[in-house]
Amino acid sequence: MQKRIDLHIHTTVSDGWLTPKEVIDEAFKNKVSIIAIADHDTVDAYNDKLFEYARSKNIKLIPAVEISTKAKKAGVHVLGYNIDLNNREFKERLNKIRNARHDYLHDVAKKLEELEYYINVEELDKIDAVTKAHIALDAVNNPKNREKLLSEFGHIPSKGEFIETIMNENCPAYVKKKSVTPKEAAKKIRAANGKVILAHPVAYVHEDNFTDEDIIEIINDMKPDGIESNYLYVDRFDKKINETKKWNQFAKEHDLFVTVGSDFHNKDGIRPEIGFTNTDFLLSEDTIEEIIENLEK
Secondary structure, eight states, X not given: OXXXXXXXXXXXXXXXXXXXXXXXXXXXXXXXXXXXXXXXXXXXXXXXXXXXXXXXXXXXXXXXXXXXXXXXXXXXXXXXXXXXXXXXXXXXXXXXXXXXHHHHHHHHHHHHHHTTOOOOHHHHTTOTTOOHHHHHHHHHHOGGGHHHHHHHHXXXXXXXXXXXXXXXXXXXXXXXXXXXXXXXHHHHHHHTTOEEEEOOHHHHHHHHOOOHHHHHHHHHHHOOSEEEEEOEEEOTTOOEEEOHHHHHHHHHHTTOEEEEOOOBOOOOSSSOOGGGTTSSOOOOHHHHHHHHHHHHO
């Protein structure tokens, strides 16, 4: 049987739809034997019971996190793997990043209200690692906004379209986040004995118009151990983009190891599910072994 691996999965602890336990169940159902939960700016999904549950399903669970940073006026995500979950300083730093998310929520809510868009701030404030995606989803699903959305967009937009049209930089509800740099995030991950990975470079090229030179500049500054080259990108128009060959070659040319992740949040019938089981994407056994070996060095 072909081994499956997925090192970038989100849960309800940040902006995913499945609980950590449900992620384990889904991985087991999909015959995925190695996974990492990489929630935004939090490792709160992890506890002894979850590791025990994963072992009971013969699933290797690698502790991970996805830290939100800023570079070149765009959001850049930095993944940390095999981090020390008992590192108090690291957790305190993540708490500060999460608190900044709630300041951002309230500032965005004011801007949206000025535009006559309404969100449920009270409910969103209950989400520990509240994200831009949470805010946008609440906005597009809020019945109060239906008429406004139809007037502005001609249809009810997806959360991605709402973000790129209303919330991103140079958009009417843009708010600058208090953020760390990729270099700072990398330093914190290494202080917690973790491996540093630049998440999904393909996304920055297609979402933020980064050039390969921009990616190289970020890499030279933060000095990651690897990049998430094996990543199937889906743009805001639901177009599927597979540039894994390009980014695997990029990693080789820049002496970086590669990782793999679906970036699973929920089943939408379009984006990759846990283990890429709804796609024809598969890694060889040798590549999987090499990834694990590199993360555990």
